[in-house]
Amino acid sequence: AQTVTQSQPEMSVQEAETVTLSCTYDTSESDYYLFWYKQPPSRQMILVIRQEAYKQQNATENRFSVNFQKAAKSFSLKISDSQLGDAAMYFCAYRSARGPPMLTFGGGTRLMVKP
Amino acid sequence: ETGVTQSPTHLIKTRGQQVTLRCSSQSGHNTVSWYQQALGQGPQFIFQYYREEENGRGNFPPRFSGLQFPNYSSELNVNALELDDSALYLCASSRGGDFNEQFFGPGTRLTVL
Numbered sequence: 001a002q003t004v005t006q007s008q009p010e011m012s013v014q015e016a017e018t019v020t021l022s023c024t025y026d027t028s029e030s031d032y033y034l035f036w037y038k039q040p041p042s043r044q045m046i047l048v049i050r051q052e053a054y055k056q057q058n059a060t061e062n063r064f065s066v067n068f069q070k071a072a073k074s075f076s077l078k079i080s081d082s083q084l085g086d087a088a089m090y091f092c093a094y095r096s097a098r099g100p101p102m103l104t105f106g107g108g109t110r111l112m113v114k115p
Numbered sequence: 116e117t118g119v120t121q122s123p124t125h126l127i128k129t130r131g132q133q134v135t136l137r138c139s140s141q142s143g144h145n146t147v148s149w150y151q152q153a154l155g156q157g158p159q160f161i162f163q164y165y166r167e168e169e170n171g172r173g174n175f176p177p178r179f180s181g182l183q184f185p186n187y188s189s190e191l192n193v194n195a196l197e198l199d200d201s202a203l204y205l206c207a208s209s210r211g212g213d214f215n216e217q218f219f220g221p222g223t224r225l226t227v228l
Contacts, residue, residue, distance in 0.1 A: 043221050103148075103150075
C-alpha cells in the first residue's frame with residue numbers, strides 16, 4: 001500500500017518570504033500522480049498544484065512550484081512571496097495511475113504566515 | 116457553475132445511531148468520492164461512485180455505505196455509529212474518466228457522543 005509522509009507538522013514564514021514544505025511517499029509503482037492541496041480554516045480543500053510522475057519537468061503555478069525527485073520519492077512544495085492568505089493546512093496526496101481511483105493523503109503541515 | 120455542496124454542516128449523534136450525509140456534485144461532474152478526516156489528520160478515502168456504481172473502496176467496514184443518484188448527487192450512510200466515527204466528512208466530485216482533479220465540498224462535521 002502507498003503511504004505519504006509529511007514530516008513537518010507546523011511551519012512558519014514571514015510575509016513575502018519563501019517557504020518549502022516537505023513530502024515523501026512510498027510506492028512500488030512507476031506511474032502515478034502527486035498533488036498538493038490547501039485547506040484553509042473554512043475547511044474547503046483546494047487543489048494547489050499537481051505533478052504527473054512521467055513528467056521530468058517540475059510543475060509550477062504562479063507562486064507555487066514543486067521539486068519532484070522520483071528516485072528519492074520526494075515531492076516538496078515551494079511557496080514564493082508568501083501572503084497572509086497562504087496560511088492554511090497543506091496536504092500532499094498520491095494517486096496511482098492504475099487501481100482504485102483514490103487519493104492517499106499525508107498528515108498535513110500547518111503553515112503560519114507572519115505579517 | 117455551482118460548486119460542491121454538502122449537508123448538513125454539523126451533526127451530533129449518539130453511539131449506535133445511524134446517519135445520512137448528502138453531497139451535490141459540481142455541475143457537469145458524474146463522479147463523487149467520500150473521505151473521512153479525523154481531527155488533526157489527513158483525509159482517508161472511503162469510497163467513490165461513478166455513474167451510480169461504486170467504483171473503488173478504501174479500508175472502511177460495510178456499515179459505511181453509499182448511493183449515487185441519477186443527477187449524480189450522493190449520500191453517505193453510516194450505521195451503528197461509534198465514537199471513532201467523529202470526523203469531518205468530505206465529498207469531492209470530478210468528471211468521469213478525469214480523476215486528476217477532485218473538487219471538494221466544505222464537509223460535514225459529525226460528532227458522535
